[in-house]
Amino acid sequence: MREIVIIGVGQVGSALAAQLLATHQVDRLTLLDENDERVVGLQNDLQAGWPTAEIKTQDWSSLHTADVIITAFGNQQQLQENRFGELTVNARAVHQMAKQVREADPQGIVLNLANPNEALTALIQQEWLLAPKQVIGLGTVVDTARLKLAIQNASQQNVHSIEGYVYGQHDGNLVTAWSTVRVNGQTIDQPIYGKKLDDHELTVQAKLNGFYALRGLGSDWNAVVAWTLRVLQAIFTNSNATFSLAVNQPQFDGYVSYPVQLNRQGVGNYVLLPLYPLETEQIKVAANAIQQQLAAMQNVLN
């Protein structure tokens, strides 16, 4: 039995719900949102598409038994106006739900998609009184995918032969750790079949991919949903696959995007790759910016 709760069924949450059903990745799905009509509307729409699916609505007690709780609440309008525009509204949402969540006593994993991703994931862990290992955010998973896509296009190599991670802060201080990047097992300071890649150009191309999605669609929800499905699969299959997620990383005194192995219990091993000293310093800068956002959110709640 794979039981999933989605809190916030706007563009991201509703697309995710449909994809979970379409790919048979959920056995019991609960939809929660402050907008009752939207939840009822989504349930009716999904149920017509998947008549045998078990879909519950507005049942907060489901948080106790859920294997994974996905947080996708927010306000897309405010995000479009400012990349950190949801800081106040999402901090209040986390606080507002805290009593109900604590009473439900979640036993599973919380996967946060909402923004600002790392800081909000930290706030969820604190406000909902959950273990750090239990609370993760999508972090720089999509940013890492964009980096690999740029390398794939520039090198004309298969994406599965490309390794590497973006660390740091989603939508903010991204740290592309070139020390971790390999194409067919070799570092990119070596030519790949005679072609030398330009790391600066690759960084720009990776960012442009996100820029075009936001400019054309106003959001990059398809990429988020696709990668959320892969993260969920790693959890449900206990695979220990590695993703650059928003996790509590004691080396950086709190939440930051960092590669970790994922399994049924949530965060498994941290993937401690030997980074260049400059990269470690850049991750510290990102962690500091995340801590400042967290402090700003805590101020809003005081």
Ligand SMILES: NC(=O)c1ccc[n+]([C@@H]2O[C@H](COP(=O)([O-])OP(=O)(O)OC[C@H]3O[C@@H](n4cnc5c(N)ncnc54)[C@H](O)[C@@H]3O)[C@@H](O)[C@H]2O)c1
């Ligand atoms: N991690 C990523 O890469 C990524 C990409 C796209 C969007 N996002 C984030 O995902 C979140 C959702 O985005 P979206 O486009 O679906 O937004 P949206 O505005 O379409 O939907 C947000 C939903 O959350 C609900 N909601 C708001 N406050 C709530 C509360 N207190 N309790 C219950 N429900 C509440 C709203 O009613 C709405 O249905 C945002 O924070 C957005 O920034 C993240």
